[in-house]
Amino acid sequence: MTSLSLPRPRQYRRTPVEIDVTVNGVLNMIDGTISDLSEGGARIDGASMPVRSRCEIHYGGQVVYAVVMWAEFDRMGVRFPYELTSGPLYNALERARGPAAAPVQVFRTSRPSGFGRRGLR
Known part of the structure; x- marks a missing residue:
């Protein structure tokens, strides 16, 4: 009997961004652009390293450690072993996500009295 596993939903919400970074591997440093970012990982365009290799992402004086999860010729996906919680x-x-819009609540006391949207009596 074969057991089928259902795909799990992503733990973090991905956000499209355009952030120029430097990726430091074991033997080389490559400039790339983060095009998809979350607290748990990123997609980096313009840079590629072998799958399962470890690297450092340099941005704004901060170093973020990452593990390459998938790679193509000109881009790769990395996972952060430590969740992003602070730093540049x-x-x-957070700037890319923008302010979260709070849901608007309409209470009975603020509704116009009468019938319909025009308040006809």
Whole structure:
């Protein structure tokens, strides 16, 4: 009997960004652009390293450690072993997400009295 596993939803919300970074591998440093960022990982365009390799992402004086999860010729996806919670890269993520709009609540006391949207009596 074969057991089928259902795909798990992503733990973090991905946000499209455009952040120029430097990726430091074991043997080389590559300039790239983060195009998709979350607290748990990123997609970096313009840089590629072998899958399962470890690297450092340099941005704004901060170093973020990452593990390459998938790679193509000109881009790669990395996972952060330590969740982003502070620093310049986290601040850029928060700026890209923008202010969260609070849901508007309409209470009975603030509604116009009468019938319909025009308040006809």
